[in-house]
Amino acid sequence: MLNGFYYGLKKFWFDLTSGDLIILFFSIVLAVTAISSVSFLGDRLQSSIQQQASVVLAADMAFRSTSPLPEDYLTSATNQGLRVAKTISFLSMALANNDNLLASIKATTSTYPLRGTVVLKDFTGEVLSNDKGTPNSGYIWVEPKLVEALNLKQSDQLVIGNASFVVEAILDDYPDRNVGFLAFSPTIITNIADLKSMGVIQTGSRVVYRQLFSGTENQVNLFFDSVSNLPEEVRVQRLDEVGDQLGRTLDRSTRFFNLAGLFTIVIAAISSMIAARRYAARHLLNTALMKVFGASKKFILSSQICQLLIMIVLATSVGLCCGYLIQSLLISLLDELIGSDLPPPSLQPVFIGFLTSVSLVFAATAPYLKLLGEAEPIRILRNDFAFHLKNNIGVYTLAILTLTAFLLVLLEDVNLVLSILGAMCVLVIVLSVLGYFVVWLLSLYSNVSGSGWRMGLRNISRRRNASILQIVVFGLSLTFLMALTETRTDLLESWKETLKEDTPNYFFFNIQDYETADINSFFKDRLEQPITFTPLIRGRLLGVTSSSGEPVKAQNMIEREANLTWFDALPENNLVVEGEWWLSDLGPPSVSVDKDIAASMNLSIGDRLSFTAGGMSFEATVSSFREVQWESFAPNFFFILSPGLGRDLPQSFITSLNVPPDSRVANEFIERFPTVTSVDLEAALSQIRSIVNSASLAVQAIFILSLFAGILTLVAAIFSSVDQRKKETAVIHTMGATRRTIFAAVAAEFLGLGILSGLTAVLAAMLFSGFLSTQIFELNYTPNPIIFISGFLVGVTSIAVAGMLAVRQAIYSPAILTLRNY
């Protein structure tokens, strides 16, 4: 056994440099590079994205409730090593300089915020150094809008309820921007200790109580698991649930990372298997000869395992270095965007790198090592050096299971891994059938002019099984690359679409009917944007009558203020998923409900909801459920009433517009229409934009790595048949074929294979992309002809050029030299 290891060690460098191991080596290097850079980069970018997302929460996790939260949670979290903070938010009138304005009061503890910072400015615009999240007792920080509206100056007095406060600073930025009813009014941050003196929180007041928690992911998870019996009204806010837009961005970018990583591994596994086959084929004579000379099975296996182990260590080290360099380069490119205070990468990618290479090498080489170990020495006398892979189903199954288990461990996404591997199996079958069909078609039509071209095309049908295998391998790589390009493009487009430059950044509320014409002309003059006024009816849900007798769970919604509206036609960004949209004004009083709210209330079509609005009570039948694109930044509603019902209710209007951040339009508007409430969402939008940009860049970077893996597989597949082609080329040459004819034959064969694989890949990629977009990323899918055409052309050209380059040497060297090697 030791002899075998020593022998393997001695021959390693020779085998590596003579080409037997080199493709396997590069496959592993690339797989480790891709996985480790995905891991290094993903790890750091993900934490950057999460850091930014946590800024939206001001914590890693928060409990939110409209009733006071027990202090026990904070105590328990502190005991478990978490940092904690508390905020209490509500609306109250702020009085100053004989004027008043409805303000959103956020009372905070000194530890607030746990993530992100509160940025303060003085009244000259100077940024103040600040490491606290709450003013001293008796002081407040106010948003600029309040300063303008109430004409505030440094140290002015501002009254909230029964207490008077000193305006200490202007609130320039803070992490957890308000949402819902609190977002309509400018914010004031106060010390939580001053709440009592204000005396504004009474029984029945609308108050949002939040407890914030921060720590390592593990700590947060442990704490969350330890909290049992959370009251129903407590909403747990976690990073992956931070609003639809952020949640989906995180989810989709994670899924894309995983998908790209999975593709890279699968593609690298294919090239490793091809390379392992070549390694084994070239070692069969060697192995049989060694057995003749008395080498035992153990000796042979240990020499090969030794070589593979050295290769794993070397390839993984090179791959890890490349992975680290790539992620460093990307991080430096993204520095401005994601900040330089990223945590250093952990050692996890090193572990993942080794796990990747060991799993890949095992999966790729185990079947062949078994064959080599069992190679009978009698083959030498029979001159039989062919591989017979039948009867090795067990080893192949083990190899595939290893790969599957590894992917499951790596990606921790059972659905993704199993659905992609399942889809891949279907894809291989589809490609094989298509490949068989096109090779058969080709055998019928090979009467082209030119002996070289004819010979090349005949070769494809003559070597039918090998050609189909190559079509499957080329096709699979091209399919993955095209599908990944499609998905990447769709993903980036969808992000760009939701956050395009003209996304509304201002909401205007409380617009009365008589003001709409003036407001329309105001904005028409300044922004040249079409304005849509959406009716807004302030109401309350009073009760639900189930049509089927099924119990409904409406407790959370009942008695809460609900913003209602009415529409003739289904608004943009809404899609009816169940039931029907009303066709005219004349139908019965109906209501269309957001599908998630409907699900949480266990509503069914036909149930009756009773509301009150403007002192009037009314009932409406649930006629449809809608899927709402909440990230559209257009006014969206849980409940939409039919026009016949909504038109006559007391209502104001709401509109959203894109106002250039640096313009004075917003200020002019406030001066001109003081009764209209404006909400500036620019800061929140910027936060989301920067997260989406980080995710987009990371997606691009990881996509490029997958592209390299695909190219390597093509090269490996081409090289797998190079020895045979070299021999054939030399034989044809000795029979009198000119180099030009041989070149034309090789070109025709590879071009033919390229076209066949490209065509089958385009068809398969369309199906696969459709599956990925709709099932994995929940996006609408429309095939992108540019990607398929360019994928086809690039694929065909790469296969043809790489193939010709690979056998070029044999074509242009004397045939006798080539033949002497065989």
Add this chain to the structure above:
Amino acid sequence: MITVSKIATKNQERFVKESILEVQNITKEVNSPEGVLTILKDVNLTINSGDVTSIVGPSGSGKTTLLAIMAGLDLPSRGRIMLMGHEITAMNEDKRAQVRSNDVGFVFQSFHLLPRLSALDNVMLPLEILGDKNAKKKSLEALNQIGLEKRVKHLPNQLSGGEKQRVAIARAMVKQPKILFADEPTGNLDKTSTEVISDLLFSINRSFQTTIVIVTHDLLLAKNCETMHELDEGSLKC
């Protein structure tokens, strides 16, 4: 003419003729699409130590199969082989490999030199399997003995057919086996090279008393051997 005289001395004292290989009732059958095919039928044969024995016969008569079974590269369907006192037909593959590694050498019609290894590396191969620390020295000496000292670093495709077979013989002899099996050793060679290789094999036998079993079509070579057996349709002709 190339003669070998100084490779080693360990077999030189073995002058008393005793049987080194006994083939007892060997039958080899294989499955084929046409049913069971009998390649060897009840073959009995004894080869004495220090003899050069040839086995001749037309193509398909079972010569190479018999050689493979005698050398322990293949197993018979029935019968037994005693090689150097070991019943190799009762051994597993690894045990048979162990017998081969110490005392058996092989020469093939197609040379089977590893194409990417130099002449020296090819000769070193059997010694490296044994873990011999003097593999290089012994291999250089062996190449020197067969007159290929100037071809040490050449790759197989840079050697003539005769030279390739001489390298293969050096590779077979470098570990000083007691018995050498040669499968059509001159089958791929021209007349001159055939003579060179024949002389070399007989010279090895004379110098080291190495038992040589040659399977060949070449009647001239066969007749020069001490014993000649003819195989026809799987049976030995008496």
